[in-house]
Amino acid sequence: MRWLIALLFMAGPLMAEEVVLGLSRDKVAITATFDGSEILVFGAVKREAPVPEEPLDVIVTIAGPSKPVVVRRKERRFGIWVNVDSVEVDRAPSFYAIATTGPLDKVLSNVEDLRHSISIPRAIRSVGAASATVDPQAFTEAVIRIRKANGAYSLQEGAVSLDEQTLFRTSIEMPANLTEGAYATRIFLTRGGEIVATYETAIGVQKVGLERWIFNLSREQPLIYGLMSLAIAIAAGWGASAAFRAIRDR
């Protein structure tokens, strides 16, 4: 029994702090008028021991479903710009947002980043890239640059506010161009760059109502969907023609 208590105490420092998390919503419904969403991530640090000397930092990440992508590079050939080579990036999240309490290189050590794939370059994986081209780094950088430009990837240093080393909150902007899936949400508590506690949950992003119905029909009954699209097109064409004739004849 004493032995067991000793073990608990040894494990103690690792589990001394725990995240209690709240989300303003754990589901995002994509409706016809969906125009992006803002998710409020808030929580508290639960601890049994007194607050340690070293200040606490919080990192929040939300990642969309990962898909392999092909990145192509253009070069001038015979006077015109054409795709000359491509690299397949094995895994790139469709959406990735990080919010932290301070500069990322201060709140997170390189080793921990490598272990947990937290920073944007680490969240992207391109294993096969090295063999295909001389400069695979440029291709992964291009993915980050393009996706940052259209709002899919973001790094907001200092966007997490932390009160009394205990209460933290941040809001993460999700763009209108979301894809469906489970958005992995991770919270990391760090001290001096070392992770002291983690918490993971998921936000479900799903089409609902008419959007859901159209999407399902197009995948499950493609022929009926195609015929329906044509019927709508022909009806609209005939309707407009009839309406215009009615106006002119009057």
Next chain:
Amino acid sequence: MQIYLPIAEVSVNAFLLLGLGGLVGVLSGMFGVGGGFLMTPLLFFIGIPPAVAVATEANQIVASSFSGVLAHLRRKTVDLRMGTVLLIGGLIGAALGVVVFNYLRSLGQVDLLVRLCYVVFLGIIGGMMFFESLRAIRRSKSGKPAARKKHTWIQKLPFKMRFRTSGLYISVIPPVLVGIAVGVLAAIMGVGGGFIMVPAMIYLLGMPTKVVVGTSLFQIIFVTAFTTLLHATTNFTVDVALAVLLLIGGVIGAQIGTTIGTRMKAEQLRILLAMMVLAVCFKLALDLLIMPSELYSIGAAEGH
């Protein structure tokens, strides 16, 4: 008002789509072109994924062409017989075109090929029409009557058929060949093919311009309907919400365009179409020649 498109998975302004549909619809009604050669690049520009843009555009062209053809039918400016002959060729060509397209995709570089196709065809056709129309306008100003079509090798081919509406008595071989050629190009370039069909009918078959527009629209309906079904069942890229917004604008525009078209002289109509074709060609050529601001592009990985 922003609207989320279920298949394209992007959010765009509904009024922008209505406006684009309307604008392209006016052109469609005026010139008898589906407008795909203009709309497809515009959809790329507002951020619709290319595969969805091409497939949905085919669906939208069905609507605007149907609306336009009804107006022409009432005016009896559709040569149904010629349309059917062209259509037979068109469907054969479209099926061939899909095969060619898939083969080229397996080789890569299909984007470049599509762009080069656009530049070359739009350039040749636009240039030809422009200079021909200029000559025609100059002739009509100086008061000399336009020269009647000469008898060419086309007159000597067998399987002759009378096309009363067009006032032609020619072999069916050239129209079928034109249909096939347009069908192939339509499938590769993702358009109805009207901008190729219209000049081919005028210059190769010698049809009167007034009949050409309605007949071209008639043929386009069926070829694009066929393409829509192919895309919907194989690539799942037809976005019905996007199509509805485009076609509401499109059908209204087509009616207005048809009215404008009947009030204009054939030469003026042709020179306007020629200028538009050349403008699109110039823009596409520029994109190929000028160094892009972003050298890298992201595409979905295939076969995974």
